[in-house]
Amino acid sequence: xxxxxxxxxxxxxxxxxxxxxxxxxxxxxxxxxxxxxxxxxxxxxxxxxxxxxxxxxxxxxxxxxxxxxxxxxxxxxxxxxxxxxxxxxxxxxxxxxxxxxxxxxxxxxxxxxxxxxxxxxxxxxxxxxxxxxxxxxxxxxxxxxxxxxxxxxxxxxxxxxxxxxxxxxxxxxxxxxxxxxxxxxxxxxxxxxxxxxxxxxxxxxxxxxxxxxxxxxxxxxxxxxxxxxxxxxxxxxxxxxxxxxxxxxxxxxxxxxxxxxxxxxxxxxxxxxxxxxxxxxxxxxxxxxxxxxxxxxxxxxxxxxxxxxxxxxxxxxxxxxxxxxxxxxxxxxxxxxxxxxxxxxx
Amino acid sequence: xxxxxxxxxxxxxxxxxxxxxxxxxxxxxxxxxxxxxxxxxxxxxxxxxxxxxxxxxxxxxxxxxxxxxxxxxxxxxxxxxxxxxxxxxxxxxxxxxxxxxxxxxxxxxxxxxxxxxxxxxxxxxxxxxxxxxxxxxxxxxxxxxxxxxxxxxxxxxxxxxxxxxxxxxxxxxxxxxxxxxxxxxxxxxxxxxxxxxxxxxxxxxxxxxxxxxxxxxxxxxxxxxxxxxxxxxxxxxxxxxxxxxxxxxxxxxxxxxxxxxxxxxxxxxxxxxxxxxxxxxxxxxxxxxxxxxxxxxxxxxxxxxxxxxxxxxxxxxxxxxxxxxxxxxxxxxxxxxxxxxxxxxxxxxxxxxxxxxxxxxxx
Numbered sequence: 083x084x085x086x087x088x089x090x091x092x093x094x095x096x097x098x099x100x101x102x103x104x105x106x107x108x109x110x111x112x113x114x115x116x117x118x119x120x121x122x123x124x125x126x127x128x129x130x131x132x133x134x135x136x137x138x139x140x141x142x143x144x145x146x147x148x149x150x151x152x153x154x155x156x157x158x159x160x161x162x163x164x165x166x167x168x169x170x171x172x173x174x175x176x177x178x179x180x181x182x183x184x185x186x187x188x189x190x191x192x193x194x195x196x197x198x199x200x201x202x203x204x205x206x207x208x209x210x211x212x213x214x215x216x217x218x219x220x221x222x223x224x225x226x227x228x229x230x231x232x233x234x235x236x237x238x239x240x241x242x243x244x245x246x247x248x249x250x251x252x253x254x255x256x257x258x259x260x261x262x263x264x265x266x267x268x269x270x271x272x273x274x275x276x277x278x279x280x281x282x283x284x285x286x287x288x289x290x291x292x293x294x295x296x297x298x299x300x301x302x303x304x305x306x307x308x309x310x311x312x313x314x315x316x317x318x319x320x321x322x323x324x325x326x327x328x329x330x331x332x333x334x335x336x337x338x339x340x341x342x343x344x345x346x347x348x349x350x351x352x353x354x355x356x357x358x359x360x361x362x363x364x365x366x367x368x369x370x371x372x373x374x375x376x377x378x379x380x381x382x383x384x385x386x387x388x389x390x391x392x393x394x395x396x397x398x399x400x401x402x403x404x405x406x407x408x409x410x411x412x413x414x415x416x417x418x419x420x421x422x423x424x425x426x427x428x
Numbered sequence: 429x430x431x432x433x434x435x436x437x438x439x440x441x442x443x444x445x446x447x448x449x450x451x452x453x454x455x456x457x458x459x460x461x462x463x464x465x466x467x468x469x470x471x472x473x474x475x476x477x478x479x480x481x482x483x484x485x486x487x488x489x490x491x492x493x494x495x496x497x498x499x500x501x502x503x504x505x506x507x508x509x510x511x512x513x514x515x516x517x518x519x520x521x522x523x524x525x526x527x528x529x530x531x532x533x534x535x536x537x538x539x540x541x542x543x544x545x546x547x548x549x550x551x552x553x554x555x556x557x558x559x560x561x562x563x564x565x566x567x568x569x570x571x572x573x574x575x576x577x578x579x580x581x582x583x584x585x586x587x588x589x590x591x592x593x594x595x596x597x598x599x600x601x602x603x604x605x606x607x608x609x610x611x612x613x614x615x616x617x618x619x620x621x622x623x624x625x626x627x628x629x630x631x632x633x634x635x636x637x638x639x640x641x642x643x644x645x646x647x648x649x650x651x652x653x654x655x656x657x658x659x660x661x662x663x664x665x666x667x668x669x670x671x672x673x674x675x676x677x678x679x680x681x682x683x684x685x686x687x688x689x690x691x692x693x694x695x696x697x698x699x700x701x702x703x704x705x706x707x708x709x710x711x712x713x714x715x716x717x718x719x720x721x722x723x724x725x726x727x728x729x730x731x732x733x734x735x736x737x738x739x740x741x742x743x744x745x746x747x748x749x750x751x752x753x754x755x756x757x758x759x760x761x762x763x764x765x766x767x768x769x770x771x772x773x774x775x776x777x778x779x780x781x782x783x784x785x786x787x788x789x790x791x
Binding site for chain 1: 500606636637639640644648663665666667669670689703705707709711714723725726729
């Protein structure tokens with residue numbers, strides 16, 4: 083997975099939080115890399131460590147309550163252990179984030195324009211009027227009508243979709259090379275979601291930035307991502323191209339996610355195939371494979387599932403899977419058992 | 429030719445008739461309205477009203493699931509609160525199981541509360557954190573003064589078992605459970621008095637994907653086992669299609685289209701329904717390009733329900749809108765050639781295989 087020319091290279095990233103109840107291993111040994119102009123989708127349920135990872139890449143974890151180790155190389159510069167002041171200078175200019183809830187991510191006391199101008203002027207030595215022109219230009223580019231008037235509006239005067247557009251404008255204000263979108267459309271209606279996804283795709287092509295999209299919605303991932311990383315219990319359990327993950331997934335958890343989701347592009351199935359149980363607590367992560375208590379195929383591992391943590395092993399070109407089942411067996415189960423059930427309705 | 433059309437017409441009618449052999453309405457709603465007044469000044473003079481629900485008619489048949497979809501602010505949740513009489517309707521009539529319940533007072537409404545219950549969206553705020561699971565699920569028995577054969581505790585434990593929870597968790601508090609388990613507790617409480625109608629307002633949208641599927645399956649099992657009737661309110665079109673027998677699509681306080689699920693999803697007639705469905709992301713990366721091409725892009729936002737557009741409310745964003753749309757409101761009627769369950773409120777309904785992609789109009 084690590085590529086020599088990667089723009090972002092994350093190596094053995096661990097983010098642990100000591101708490102009164104024990105050590106919370108939110109991210110536990112994560113590796114991935116990303117090139118300019120490419121999109122990585124990180125998928126997982128709540129508590130899988132996907133948002134903690136994104137905050138880690140931005141260097142937003144406080145040293146007092148988080149233990150971060152490993153390497154996050156952004157164009158060769160390691161963010162882990164770097165001087166906070168240095169990371170601060172990179173944040174906003176080289177990397178930026180689009181948050182899930184634009185209403186709470188924006189300051190209600192300041193106008194939308196003021197907030198874009200502020201971010202721009204921190205990194206660029208320009209006058210207020212120049213910065214404001216830039217803000218108006220950005221608001222127009224993300225599709226806000228009459229940007230020269232709306233720039234002086236407060237966040238509450240914007241609708242949900244417009245607020246998310248303004249958030250994107252803010253994130254793009256310094257032409258960042260890495261853009262992280264954490265559940266960017268979860269709070270939006272479907273028709274607005276479609277607009278925002280189209281906008282993000284167009285802007286990425288225009289700016290040629292690297293994009294990480296974090297979501298629990300496999301539909302959104304399929305719309306945007308080139309590569310997909312599936313997280314469970316703080317670890318990557320499957321990694322591959324979007325086509326591989328959707329057409330030849332090999333991890334039982336990925337099968338479960340696909341089986342849990344009713345799909346409009348297929349006929350109606352009588353029953354969904356949920357994953358039994360609930361996501362694990364990150365304080366007491368199950369021994370061995372973190373997924374074993376919920377896995378239907380655990381008995382076939384001959385007890386290794388409960389004792390031994392499986393390695394992330396390459397099973398095809400650029401396709402990595404963390405599972406004890408033999409590769410041939412996984413391919414057989416997918417082909418003979420899981421896929422026919424998923425496609426039963428079509 | 430004529431013969432084949434006639435035969436098709438018959439064929440279109442038979443399946444729906446077979447699905448609901450005795451279409452007996454459990455709930456019927458006519459002309460239902462809810463206007464929230466906007467007041468001004470010292471005398472609280474009413475200056476305008478938010479027309480959250482503005483004249484809707486529908487029926488819910490015994491044993492079926494009616495899905496209510498729409499985007500935020502379309503009035504679907506208000507509709508749910510009106511039919512359970514948690515909100516007072518401004519106008520219209522609600523008939524439940526043969527009785528008019530439109531304007532019943534709290535006391536007169538109480539006997540009906542046994543028969544209609546609600547499942548709420550957020551399993552964190554809908555359970556009292558100071559009460560044990562036993563107290564929460566047992567509350568309906570105490571409030572309604574229902575005697576149970578083996579005592580309330582036993583009844584509660586049976587309910588917990590029914591929804592897939594451990595009956596030994598009787599004395600635990602809500603915070604000890606995960607989101608999915610809490611939603612099950614809420615469902616157990618809903619089922620306590622064996623209701624006839626359950627209104628579920630976004631029952632799974634606050635849950636993780638794998639848990640959503642568990643709860644959807646549970647709702648379906650319970651329906652089969654207990655013969656329940658559901659009204660499911662949701663914004664997720666794929667969940668609604670999975671769970672519903674019939675689906676009603678709402679836009680700005682009106683029902684724009686209602687049909688049995690096969691007919692609605694295969695042949696959506698209202699331009700809004702078409703746009704809504706095409707916006708749902710499809711989990712198939714190979715179809716990404718074609719999706720983008722086939723997508724109907726709606727521009728702008730939903731207009732304000734304080735001052736909705738004249739005539740058809742969707743006309744400001746509709747690519748088929750003409751003069752008549754601004755002057756005459758289209759009635760919700762069955763169009764020629766559609767199945768008798770499929771009603772559309774549109775002057776220019778979308779035909780089969782009509783080219784619609786990429787359309788949409790600036791607001």
